[in-house]
Structures are given as C-alpha cells and as structure tokens.
Amino acid sequence: MMQIEVSHLVKEYKRKKNPENMLAAVGQMFRPKYEILRAVNDINFGIEKGEAVGYVGPNGCGKSTTIKMLSGVLTPTSGKVLVGGLEPTKNRQKINKKTGIVFGNRSVLWWDVPIIESYKVLQKLYEIPEKRFQENLEEFADIIGIRQLLGVPERQLSLGQKMRCNIAAAFLHDPEIVYLDEPTIGLDSESKLRIREFIRQMNEERHTTFIVTSHDFQDIESLCKRIILINHGEVVVDDGIQKIQKNYQSKKQIRFEMDQNPWLETEKFTMDGVTILDKTPYSLVLECEIQKVDAMAVVDQVSRACQILDISIQGQDIESIIREIVTEKG
Numbered sequence: 024m025m026q027i028e029v030s031h032l033v034k035e036y037k038r039k040k041n042p043e044n045m046l047a048a049v050g051q052m053f054r055p056k057y058e059i060l061r062a063v064n065d066i067n068f069g070i071e072k073g074e075a076v077g078y079v080g081p082n083g084c085g086k087s088t089t090i091k092m093l094s095g096v097l098t099p100t101s102g103k104v105l106v107g108g109l110e111p112t113k114n115r116q117k118i119n120k121k122t123g124i125v126f127g128n129r130s131v132l133w134w135d136v137p138i139i140e141s142y143k144v145l146q147k148l149y150e151i152p153e154k155r156f157q158e159n160l161e162e163f164a165d166i167i168g169i170r171q172l173l174g175v176p177e178r179q180l181s182l183g184q185k186m187r188c189n190i191a192a193a194f195l196h197d198p199e200i201v202y203l204d205e206p207t208i209g210l211d212s213e214s215k216l217r218i219r220e221f222i223r224q225m226n227e228e229r230h231t232t233f234i235v236t237s238h239d240f241q242d243i244e245s246l247c248k249r250i251i252l253i254n255h256g257e258v259v260v261d262d263g264i265q266k267i268q269k270n271y272q273s274k275k276q277i278r279f280e281m282d283q284n285p286w287l288e289t290e291k292f293t294m295d296g297v298t299i300l301d302k303t304p305y306s307l308v309l310e311c312e313i314q315k316v317d318a319m320a321v322v323d324q325v326s327r328a329c330q331i332l333d334i335s336i337q338g339q340d341i342e343s344i345i346r347e348i349v350t351e352k353g
C-alpha cells in the first residue's frame with residue numbers, strides 16, 4: 024500500500040465574480056454573482072513511505088490546495104485522499120500526529136517566549152514523551168544549528184534562525200510525513216544549505232516522507248528524486264528527475280576552449296540548430312537543439328576550424344526543462 028494515495032481528486036472553490044465595471048460592482052453588493060473555480064482537476068498519484076517528492080508548478084496551479092486536502096484542512100469536492108490508509112478530514116487528530124507542516128512564510132512558534140518554551144507547548148500538544156523530546160532536541164540542536172537559540176524569544180531572531188527553529192519544531196513529534204511549503208524562501212545561503220542538509224538527513228535516516236512545494240529548484244534538486252508537475256490543476260508530468268531530464272531535454276550547451284576562435288567576427292554558427300551564446304578570442308559557447316543536430320557533429324565541425332584545447336558539454340537544468348514543459352502545454 025502506498026503511504027499517500029490520491030485518486031481523481033477535485034477541489035472547486037465558489038467565489039464572488041469580479042465585476043466588469045462600476046455598475047456591475049454596485050449590483051454585486053446587492054445580488055452577488057458567484058463563479059466556480061476548479062483549482063484541482065482530477066489529480067492522481069501515489070507516494071511511498073520514505074519518498075521525497077517535489078510538487079511544483081506555476082503560481083495558482085493548485086499546489087497549496089492539494090497539500091491542504093492531504094493535511095485535512097480542506098475537504099475534496101470529489102475524489103479521494105488516503106494518508107496511511109486514513110481519510111485526512113475524518114481523522115484530523117491522527118493525521119496531525121503523523122504529519123508535520125512547514126510554511127516558509129509563516130511561523131508556528133510564539134513571538135515573545137524563548138524557543139524552548141514554544142517547543143514545550145508543542146511537546147504537550149503532541150504528547151511527546153520527555154525522553155524522546157530530549158533526544159530529538161539534542162539531535163536537532165547541532166545539525167540545524169539552534170543550540171544557541173533555544174533561550175531566545177523568536178522576535179529577537181533573524182529570518183534564517185527563525186526558519187531553522189520552525190523546521191526543528193515540525194520534527195519534534197517524529198512525523199512520518201512532512202509537507203514543506205517554500206521552506207527556504209527569502210533565506211541566506213548558509214541557512215538554505217543547513218535546512219536542506221537537515222531535511223536530507225531526516226529523509227535518509229528516519230525515512231520521513233517529504234512533499235516539497237518550492238519555486239526554488241535548488242531545493243527540489245537537492246532534496247527530491249521525483250517531481251510531480253502541476254499546471255491548471257492537473258498533473259502534467261510525474262517522473263524521476265533524471266528521467267525528466269533525459270526525456271524532455273531539448274537543448275545542450277557545449278563550451279570550447281581553443282587556440283583561436285574562428286567565429287569571433289560572425290554572429291551565426293555554420294550549422295542549423297546551433298546558436299552562439301558567448302564568445303571570446305579563445306572560447307566559444309554554443310547551444311544545440313537536440314532534435315536538429317548531434318552534439319558530436321558540432322564538435323567535429325569546430326575541430327576542423329581550430330585546435331580545441333578543452334570541451335565541456337552540459338545538459339539543460341531541470342528548472343528550464345520544467346519551464347519549457349509548462350509553456351508548451353499551457
């Protein structure tokens with residue numbers, strides 16, 4: 024059995040129609056008109072225990088709506104969600120104990136009491152045995168770097184410190200599944216790295232399942248092996264990152280170091296499907312369309328015109344592949 028099972032999931036929101044003009048706006052005050060927005064439209068996927076999945080897509084595509092249904096905050100309009108075999112909306116307490124949620128732009132800690140006091144409140148709320156609480160605290164303190172922060176109220180912490188304390192808070196009750204919503208948004212690179220390292224460790228050592236929604240593809244690439252791409256409330260791609268990179272790649276970059284650059288004065292490369300991205304007297308960076316031209320044929324062409332000193336070939340990064348898929352299908 025999958026740990027998370029989503030089948031034919033649909034969520035519709037009923038919302039007031041935006042008036043087209045002033046007159047309509049006045050009319051709306053007396054007799055409001057509503058429209059139905061289908062934010063999630065027949066979504067299906069399964070996630071196994073211990074998987075780390077990137078749940079990505081453009082603004083407003085339905086990511087948060089899905090996560091809210093997985094955590095039991097929202098009831099689906101139709102379709103089914105099962106988390107550990109339970110329907111989240113009907114088992115809120117059990118689901119809460121199994122899961123943790125981290126919002127990059129929201130805190131679950133109290134503003135003006137020391138972090139440790141907030142943690143103790145969570146300990147009571149989640150009924151965490153004292154021994155386990157202390158063990159977790161001890162383990163997290165160094166990995167995510169919060170030892171010195173435990174006695175400080177949240178209001179005195181920097182954004183990065185605050186976020187690290189919030190992440191640790193989400194793991195105190197040994198959740199089996201953790202939803203991360205933009206976990207590193209707005210953070211400095213040191214905090215980003217620390218947070219990613221901590222999450223990776225939880226995934227590897229405790230087999231915690233992760234669903235990560237983030238617009239930062241470094242989060243996704245460093246944490247997840249699989250991506251579910253959503254657009255307009257539907258799953259567009261659901262596959263391993265490496266497979267997506269292999270199957271959807273449309274371009275490659277080739278960088279040459281050379282004794283002298285024969286294309287220095289020209290704007291165009293001599294082969295169809297190849298564009299010059301950058302050039303100096305001793306280097307040339309080309310972009311090749313995979314469908315049109317073979318990278319080795321390009322290397323061959325360059326080697327006829329000059330002496331190549333070094334070559335590196337780079338595939339497209341996952342962010343630009345995802346962007347292309349969204350533009351093509353959207």
Ligand SMILES: Nc1ncnc2c1ncn2[C@@H]1O[C@H](COP(=O)(O)OP(=O)(O)OP(=O)(O)O)[C@@H](O)[C@H]1O
Pocket residue numbers: 036037038060062080081082083084085086087088089
């Ligand atoms: N409470 C609500 N009432 C009405 N419409 C809503 C509500 N919440 C979300 N929506 C709409 O549903 C759609 C999906 O929103 P959702 O928040 O799930 O997107 P998202 O993928 O999480 O976006 P983002 O990347 O910007 O966080 C959007 O068009 C949004 O305007």
